[in-house]
Amino acid sequence: MSERQTKSDGAKVELVITPKQKRLLDDALAIEREDALSAGTVGFQARIWAQLALPYRDPGDVSRWERRNGNEVLIVRPAALINPDGSTRDGYPFGVIPRYLMTWMATEAVRTQSPRLDMGGSLNEFLAKVGMGRSGADGRRLKEQVHRLVGSTMQHQRFDRYDAGQWVQGENFNVASSFELWLPDRDGNDPGQGALWNNTITLSEPFFESIVTAPVPVDLRAMKALQGSPMRLDIYTWLTYRMSYLKGQTLIPWELLELQFGGQYSRTRKFKEAFVGHLAEVTTLYPAARVVIEDKGLKLLPSAPHVARRAARELDK
Numbered sequence: 001m002s003e004r005q006t007k008s009d010g011a012k013v014e015l016v017i018t019p020k021q022k023r024l025l026d027d028a029l030a031i032e033r034e035d036a037l038s039a040g041t042v043g044f045q046a047r048i049w050a051q052l053a054l055p056y057r058d059p060g061d062v063s064r065w066e067r068r069n070g071n072e073v074l075i076v077r078p079a080a081l082i083n084p085d086g087s088t089r090d091g092y093p094f095g096v097i098p099r100y101l102m103t104w105m106a107t108e109a110v111r112t113q114s115p116r117l118d119m120g121g122s123l124n125e126f127l128a129k130v131g132m133g134r135s136g137a138d139g140r141r142l143k144e145q146v147h148r149l150v151g152s153t154m155q156h157q158r159f160d161r162y163d164a165g166q167w168v169q170g171e172n173f174n175v176a177s178s179f180e181l182w183l184p185d186r187d188g189n190d191p192g193q194g195a196l197w198n199n200t201i202t203l204s205e206p207f208f209e210s211i212v213t214a215p216v217p218v219d220l221r222a223m224k225a226l227q228g229s230p231m232r233l234d235i236y237t238w239l240t241y242r243m244s245y246l247k248g249q250t251l252i253p254w255e256l257l258e259l260q261f262g263g264q265y266s267r268t269r270k271f272k273e274a275f276v277g278h279l280a281e282v283t284t285l286y287p288a289a290r291v292v293i294e295d296k297g298l299k300l301l302p303s304a305p306h307v308a309r310r311a312a313r314e315l316d317k
Helices: 019-033 096-112 121-129 136-151 205-213 220-225 230-243 254-261 268-285 310-316
Strands: 002-006 012-016 042-045 065-069 072-077 079-082 088-091 116-118 153-162 165-173 176-180 200-203 216-219 250-253 290-293 297-301
Touching: 019 220, 019 268, 042 096, 042 220, 065 254, 079 136, 088 136, 096 116, 096 121, 096 136, 096 200, 096 205, 096 220, 096 230, 121 220, 136 176, 165 205, 200 205, 216 220, 216 230, 220 230, 230 254, 230 268, 250 254, 254 268, 254 297, 268 290
Parallel strands: none
Antiparallel strands: 002 012, 042 216, 065 072, 072 153, 079 088, 116 200, 153 165, 176 200, 250 297, 290 297
């Protein structure tokens, strides 16, 4: 597809729009035409995942993994996964699936006001809304990531430095206090053929309370359009959360953004290129977000969040 634009000298310039860009523009128009609440596509995220994030790729055989946002640090230690033969191995949650799982958990916690979540019809309905397939292979990947997510231990710390010393505050938490999962056997056979109706998770009290006291509204249509990249999903969630309380323009240096969203890039320049590309897709779907790319960093200007906080109040009724 192409469009023609007139230059100042009157010449015509052909702008080529890729199929991916056209799909994003079509999705953006659809989102703009219909309110997320009336469309039934309001989801929620825990505030911590709007500030910090889980790994994009498998960290592998390391004892801990961390991510920073300013003076906040998230430290993750891997889950001990039980193999079909009874042996154990370590595993971190990573990639797109844990982000969708976290959004589903927060959405269900807000909707039901209960920490006990049944991974049946509600999760299948959610996965359909965000465009995840439901093949046997997808089901096995999903259960593997659930196991990694609910078995990992997290530590969230905040710190500051003063002349008299250093101030540190933090909390240790698990996503779940208990869980029951039916997993594939040693030959990879899934007793539920990918089904989720007999799997349950009970959120830990600290994590549940952090969700229901201050949930971050998101639009599931945007999350579906941004699928395939965990960084895109993180940028979207962070941006709509940040705009919900931003009072004046602020410049965030690229080095700080790299600590928050990067990690796998050898140079800040490479991170910036990747971030700007993903940001362009996010702002196509969230055009109200006023951002300016500068040499020293990303400037944020006060903007409306993508989903109004009234959505949380409406769904609480």
